[in-house]
Amino acid sequence: MKSHSSTLLAEVRTFRQNHPDVRYVDLIALDIPGHFYGKRYPVEMLEKVAAGSPLKLPQNAVLLGAQGGLFKIGDYCFNDGDPDANRRLVPGTLKPVSWEAQPLGQMLITSDGTEAPIEFEPREVLAKVLERLQHKGIHPVVAFELEFYLFDKKLENGLPQFARDPLSDDADDQPNLHIERLSRFSEVLDDMAQTAKAQGIDITVITAEIGPGQFEINFGHCDDGLRAADWAALFCRSTRGVALKHGYRASFMAKPYLQFPGSGMHVHVSLYDAAGNNLLAAHQQQALRHAVAGCLELLPHCMPIFSPNHNAFRRLGGTVNAATRASWGFEDRDACVRIPESDPRNLRIEHRLASADANPYLVLAAILVGLEHGLETKREPIAPLNEDRSSGTDFPVEMLDAVRVMQQQPIVRDKLGAEFVDVYCENKRQDHLAFQQEIHAREYRWFL
Template sequence: MDAVYTQLLAEVGEFRQRYPDVRFVDLISLDIPGHFYGKRYPIEMLEKVAAGSALKLPQNCVLLGTQGGLFKIGDYCFNDGDPDAQRRLVPGTLKLVSWEQQPLGQMLITSDGTQKPIEFEPREVLAQVLGRLGRKGIFPVVAFELEFYLFDSHLRDGLPQFARDPLTGDPDDQPNMHIERLTRFAPVLDEMVETARAQGIDATVITAELGPGQFEINFGHLDDGLRAADWAALFCRSTRGVALKHNYRASFMAKPYLQHPGSGMHVHVSLYDKAGNNLLAADGQKALRHAVAGCLDVLPHCMPIFAPNHNATRRLSATVNVASRASWGFEDRDACLRVPESDAKNLRIEHRLAGADANPYLVLAAILIGLEQGLEQKREPIAPLNDDRSSGVDFPLEMLEAVRSMQNHAPVREGLGAEFVDVYCENKRQDHLAFMNEISAREYRWFL
């Protein structure tokens, strides 16, 4: 542990020397809905934490609902005295926040790796899955791809407005994938990438997507699953901040427009042994088929993770490059699981189901337990879409049904942890009921 403190102290000291004007640092962590919570620390106090002083935050911060409120979940929140829980600094994540008006730093914190980790913290859930795979000699390499929309910074009657073309001033209301859109929106997109890279994120390819003001940015492949999920989470935070600087609103909402494509979180995963051999390529790619079968078995029981809110399920009824059933295929973007063309060394599965607003730690954890189950059970999958366009397994599209399916599924409870599954499902159930507990203007139009 002394070596960790030495590393952290050196990191803080180097940061202070490089950015002497920074007086405060945001210590942040992702909650269950995928929002950052934390505290703003004076830089002097951060140095003390780096040297080993206690860092504690309320345990129940992890349980916040989408709107920030707390729900009664078992004995948590209202019957437990709201206890503090230990957190630790994540080495290598102290970076400058360049999108705020005043100089500021930020650094990830987590309960994983502490003496008593929070079982339902998303990063801890993923850490447990990765640790178990590592003990079995399975080492994932992961890359995230995130789609998002740019809107005008001002809403109209609560509704998003098309982003305005910075060259013409006109709304970008024509869906297309033309490369010229990257040029027109280059000032904000370039700063998004530069800011991501300054956060330590290997942001690579930028694509203009089909929706108006919709873009996708890819990240490099990593042999550290926790860090890959960190990148996805931090990218969302920095992208929103940079967008506001340019008078836009960036959103990872899964389906902001009914008439235009939704935004997804695509995750590329390959599996290797200690010697660097691609496990999916073993036995003439039989292992690939087994892994696919495991993912398809688990997928219907992890829908509250892949589509974590009412809006996210809307995206799954689309007709373009989004699957409405659990399916797979070679070079087929209509499938949940796409196997891109590659050589044996880089053979991988692209999981395309999750919405862009899903929690990246939990999405990756859910994918990995499916791969793990498939490699162990060695079952053949259903036919790929390349052979049968009707191939697929139904999954629940209504939140309460999805929650029941997840909470009662033994392999998911074993793979992700029973305590996490119970807490997460109750959080989603309560969040959904709170969302539905409002009479909308449409109800009055239909039924008054």
């Protein structure tokens, strides 16, 4: 514990030396809907926390709904006295914030690794899954890919407007994959990439996607699953900030346009043993087939994680490369689980179902649980799409059905934690019901 505190203290002191103009640091963590919450600390107080002083925030901050409200979930929120819970600083995450008007820092905090971790905190859920896999001699290597849209900074009647082409000042309203779009928006994209790198995020490939103003950024493969999910979460925060600085609005909303492709969170996962052997390549890739079968079996029971809101369900089956059923295939982007072409050393799955606004900690935890289940049960998967284009199993496509299916699945409850599953499903059910408590103009047009 003493060496851990000394490492953190050295990190804070080095940061202060390198950034003497920073007076405050945002201590942040991701809640269930995937929003950051936390506190802004004077940097001198951060030194005391790094040295071992308690860091406490309300436990129920993790339970916030998509709009920040609290729902009654069991005894949480309204019958528990709203207790504080200990958090700790995540080493290596103290970085400068360059997109705010004033110099700031930010640092991740978490309850995992404390004496009483919060069972339903997303980072803690993933930490428990990774710890269990490590005890079994399974070491994941993970890479996220995130799609997002750029919009004009100003909304019109609450609706997003196409991003303005900085060269012509015309709306970038044409769907395409042209490399020229990367050049036209290079100033903001380069700032996003450089800002992410300053946060310690390993940014690799930038792609202009099919939708107008849509882009994808890939991260490097990481042998620390928590760090890989941290990168995805922090990238969303910095990218929104950088976009506003340049006069745009960046959004990871799953389906902002009905007529154009949605935005996904694609996750590449390979599994290795302690000696560095790729477990998925074992026995002439039979282990890969077992892992795929496990993923597909549990996928319908994790839909509230992969599609965490009403809009995310709109993305499924809508246009290009969005699956309508739980399926798999070799080099097939219509599949939920794609097997990219690679050598045995780099053999991996690409899980393509999650929306870009899903919680990266929970998405990765659900994927790993599916892989773990498949390796344990050793079942053969359904036919790949390469052999049968109609292959696949149904999954829920509406939130209330999805939470019922998830809450009743014993394997998911066991491997993700029963307390987490109950809290998460109730949070999503309440959020969905709250979302429906508004009469839209179309209802009046149809039924008045």
